[in-house]
Amino acid sequence: MRSIWKGAITFGLVNVPVKVYSATEDHDVELHQVHDADGGRIRYQRRCEVCGQIVDYAHIDKAFTDGDKTVVITDADLKSLPEERSREIDVVEFVPSDQLDPIMFDRSYYLEPDGSSPKAYVLLRRTLEQTDRTAIVHFALRQKTRLAALRVKGDVLMLQTLLWDDEVRVADFPALETNVKISDRELDLSSALVDSFAADFTPGDYTDEYQAQLRRLIEEKLDKGDAIDTDATFGATDEEEGGGEVLDLMEALRRSVDRSRSGSGGESGEKKTAAAAKTTKTTKTTKTAKTAKSATSTAGAADGDSTTRSAAPAKKRKKKDADAEPEEAVRRGA
Secondary structure, three states: OOOOEEEEEEEOOEEEEEEEEEOOOOOOOOOOOEOOOOOOEOOOOOEOOOOOOEOOHHHOOEEEEEOOEEEEEOHHHHHOOHHHHOOEEEEEEEEEHHHOOHHHEEEEEEEEEOOOOOHHHHHHHHHHHHHOEEEEEEEEOOOOEEEEEEEEEOOEEEEEEEOOHHHOOOOOOHHHHOOOOOOHHHHHHHHHHHHHOOOOOOHHHOOOHHHHHHHHHHHHHHHOOOOOOOOOOOOOOOOOOOOOEEEEHHHHHHHHHHHHHHOOOOOOOOOOOOOOEEEEEEEOOOOEEEEEEEOOOOOOOOOOOEEEEOOOOOOOOOOOOOOHHHHHHHHHOO
16 A cells, blocks of 8 residues: 555644555446547546646646636645645544444545654553544645544544534424324334344445446456457556654643643743643534634653654655545545
């Protein structure tokens, strides 16, 4: 697997450097459009309405149009946004796992510890297991602000992006407002029918029959020689990098707990470093919560284990896969 993003989970002053991987993949047979007369590939052209020229992706910018005015937004403009530059996955709160409605889950990602020591990663994983809680996190990925659930799957931390509250439709069906009477006999028979189908869910027992039949159809056509020679091109997404300073894990935990207990976020003990302010914005149903965070220090013994603090500015990406992303968006319907 190739990581698609690098960053750090932050809660309090504790940082957990991670690499992000897509947890799912699409195995559907990819079909494209061809001319029925000669099998020639049908391709869409990006043609400018003003000059009539066909434009390459390298010369395409985004824009917002409101009435008669169009505002052009370049890649440089987007990269200048604070949210886009951030490489942190900020923990907003820890909630009981059963409070998350599955309808809110969107995409799933695996998180791999990134760094010389996985101790902070393992500590967070075990803490979530022991407390039976899920971390609600906030981060930016691919020019979008994301809300996500950070939970445990086996030995791995999993990040599942969540739909925003206003993206989930309300089920309001007039037919359900009628008073429907169900007899005890009907309910007993229905329950008996359910019991007859009762089993433990094993995902491997199920396959996509349509895709299997489609593949067999393709193989039969290939065996009959009913095919046209074509060239295929493939693309890959470059990894993105991050980095930061080193902060002792035990010291970060102590300082985070002290700050949480103080309630004011003020400094305690002898000052060792200048306070750094950071604002985390989290969008909820109709309000925005702003939490001012300041780094504090307390005297205490260091235990030698360390974790990486993403305080340094993120490195510039090696290359933005501008060609692959729009094609992927079209294929996935994003």
